[in-house]
Each structure stands twice: as structure tokens, then as C-alpha cells.
Amino acid sequence: MRAALGELARRHKDTLIVGRTHGVHAEPTTFGLKVAVWYTEAGRNLERLRRARAAVAVGKLSGAVGNFAHVEPEVEEEVCRELGLEAAAVSTQIVQRDRHAEFCTTLAVAAASLEKIALEIRGLQRTEILEAQEPFAEGQKGSSAMPHKRNPELTERICGLARLVRTNALAALENVALWHERDISHSSVERVVLPDSTILVDYLLDLATFVVEGLEVDPARMAENLERSYGLVYSQRVLLKLTETGLARQAAYEIVQRNAMRAWRERRPFLELLAADSAVTERLGPDELKACFDPAWYLRHVDVIFKRAGLIPEGGFRPPSGTSPRGLRQQSRRSKRAK
Template sequence: VTENLGIRAQDISTQVLPRDLHADYINTMAVVATSIEHFATEIRHLQRTEVREVEEFFAKGQKGSSAMPHKRNPISSENVSGLARVIRGHVITGMEDVSLWHERDISHSSAERIILPDTTILLDYILNRFTRIIEKLTVFPEKMKADMNLTHGLIYSQRVLLKLVDSGLSREAAYDLVQPKTALAWDEQKDFRQLLEADPKVMVQLTPAEMDDAFDYHWHLSQVQTIFDRVFK
């Protein structure tokens, strides 16, 4: 039978197979579910009203919050997060089933009749539901740019720091040159780049072209395709 199914027989078994095999299976399912939940949680945050950088598909006439008509709740991602918690709960039961009396009792059976099919079916549902989320996800690039601009350019402080180091300054000197301006930009809501360009000590080290490069967000995306190719090919 095992040969026809393309699986190997267990090397050692008594009345029942060692249950660590089943515990490992449940744990693997839980890791997959939790990894998907990680993405779903990010979508949930990014769909918050004040963030709104992405949004789950929202059909015409669909309702979000029953109390607040303006809200569009990420119900599918919330559903994925909740079901991942259920699967993680099954990990404990799977581990508890490992310890059997003399490898012969069947105390595991009643529990496994629930956790094995439920975990498998739930993960299949999570995978399919999250696939639909991604396929229909709405992305708002302009809102992403607007949110980045809320920092008044502070997100580029590391790039400026490293360019100053490349220009010949020590890291400590470069840090001492940049850090006070980040505080001023944040505390007084001033443009970080303008503060830098107003300081001769900075501009003697960096050319306008180097400043443009330091404040170009595309640099942070330059390796995205390489990473995707490494992971998905």
C-alpha cells in the first residue's frame, strides 16, 4: 500500500505510530498559518483609516463598521489572523498526544479526530482566502508617498549619514553633524533637507547630485526584484 502511495513505511511502530510525526505535521501547519498571518496583520495596519496605504477589495454597497459608516474593515485579513490562532492552539494538543502509555493507549485518537482534519482544512481555507486578498488588494502609492513626507525627510537621515562618511568624515563626526538637524526637523516640523543645505559644513562635503541621491526613495527599492528572484525562482 505504501509503495502504491509513494510513501515509506515507518521503521518502528507498535499498535500506533509514534505521535511526534503528527505533532511535527501540526507544528508545520501552524508555522505556515502564522507566516500568512504576519502578512495579514500588516495589511490590517496599512488599511487603518489614518494610514490607508492598501485596502482589501470593497464591493459596491458593502458595509464596513456597523457603528461608523466611514470605516472599511479588513475583514478577510482579520479572519485569517483569527484562524491562525486556532491552528496554533492545536499545536499544544498535538504535543500532548506524543506521550502515550507504553506506545499502546489511544488517548490521542479522540483529539486527533478534531485537530488533524481541522488544521488541514483551516490552513487550506487560509491559503485560498489570503490568495483572494492579494489578488484583489488595492494599493495607494500616492498615500504611501504622503505618509513618507510626514517625516519631513527624516527617513533619509541614514543615507545622508553614510554619504558624509563616504565623503571622508568619521562616522562620529558625520553623526554629530546630522543628528541635531533631525531633532530640529522633528520638533519644529521643518524640512530636513533644507536644514542640511543651509549648513556649509554639510554642503562642503556633499554635491547637489549627492544630496539628490540621498533623498531618492527609489534607492531603497533597488534590490526588490533581486530579492523576489532569489525567493520565487
């Protein structure tokens, strides 16, 4: 899974896309950076799973209440060693269930990360966005009633099953507190949640890898959507450029916001409105203002981020042709002409 995410991130390192916060256009970013977040999170989950596996790999043969009343500690150590387990330093009649809870909650975190990826893909596959789509085989039915539909059923399945893994984690936490040196209230629960959670996460990893490897990404659509908010995604750049001239931030904010709200209402280019506002032009020349609308500004540290994430190998990385910001702008213009 992580290898598939790394490949996808590198392929789209410079593929321009609008970043969205609260579901609203925010600022330009790249699809590769979006996937790089998933890639690094997958790495953390691998580390968590390794730690959780080590935490739960313990055994005990210390007797009914854990005090070795009828067996020597050396016997426990030898048996655990033969089984590849660590002998619990202290126990009761059972290995303490905080270990199992840690394992199950780690599985739940891993499942939540897969759900996070699936939810994003579902959002990007919405008709009004349509920037990426999960794999869809020839002849496959998206809807039994509406032939035109291509529903994101694989990613919906991932989101649904992740809920079960989280629910099982809660049951494992409930198993930590037992009466005195042990009761049996945890046993029946574990016979369900432990096999179910491990099987589910294995399945979710396999399904999510299939989706990521077959993900259909539309860079031209991403470029089109970036322009749908009339250039408002560059508002902060204009704001900061105005403050660099000595204008108070609050005054600059009001000027930019006034023009931004007008662009929304009148559906007019943000740059056009700013260029006609004397409060802006008395401080910024035409070239300075236009430079604020260059998406390349927002991509200038992408390589640094990818190196920090371990996604750029020694010798650097050259993205596939057509994924540069300039190439995407050209794709967007060609698409507009075709319409």
C-alpha cells in the same frame, strides 16, 4: 495563493513605499519587495507541507507492541504498498506521533505566514496610513453603527483563525509522549485537531488568496506617506556620505541626528536644515547633498532581488506604467496640488 502573490509582487516591483521598522519610518523600499517576502515564504511553506505529508504517510501492522508476534513483516509491507504508504521501520502499537506533530506544526507555520500577510494589510489599511485595503463589495457594510467605516474584517478573520491552528499544533505536540508502547490519550485529541487544522488551513488559503487578488493598492498614497517624515528616511544616506569625506562616523551621526530631531520638532524639511548647517556644507556640495534624497538609490538592486526570488522570468519584466519612482513622485505632486 503563491501565484497570486507573485503577480502582485511583479505588478508593484517599483512601487515606492516607506519601509517601517518598530512601526516608525525607516528607509524607502517598494511594495513589490514587501510582497516578494511573502511569495518566497509561501514557497518554503509548500516545501514544508510536502515534507510533512511524506513524513506522516506511513503505516504499521506490526502487532500489539510492534514486534510482529502474530503477523509477518511481509504482510505489513504489502498492505502499506497497496495503500500508498511507507511501512514504519520501527513502531509500537501505533505509528509514532512525532510524525503527526510535524504535520500539525507545519500547518501552524503555514497559517502563521498567512496571518503575517493579513496583519500587514490590516496595518496598511489604518486610516492614518491607508496605502492598501482588502476587497470591499458594493453595498457591503463595514460597521453596523458607523456607515463611514471600512473595517478589515477578512484579514482580521485570518489572524484570528490562525491562532486556532497554532493551538492545535500544541495539542499535537502533547500527543508525542505516551505511556510505554501506547495509551489512548492522543486519540480523542486527534479526532478534533487533525480535521480542524486541515480544514482551517484550506479555508485560510482560499480567503487569503481572495484578499490578495482583490487587494486595492494606492501608490499615490504610498508616495505621500513617504514625504510625511520630512525626508528623514534619507538620514543614513547622508550619514554615510559624510563619512566618505573622512569624517568620523560618530561625528557624522551627531550632525545628522541633530538636524533630524530638529526636523521632527519644527516640522521642517530635513534637506533644508542640512543645507543650512555649515558642518554639512563644508563637506558636501548642494548637488551631492540633494543626491542623497533620491529614492532611486534604494531601488537599484530590486531587479537582482526579484531574479533571486524567481519573480523575473527570462527576458526581464516591465512594470505597469505609473509605478516608477519618477512616476510616483509626479503622482505625489499632483495629489498635493489637488489639496
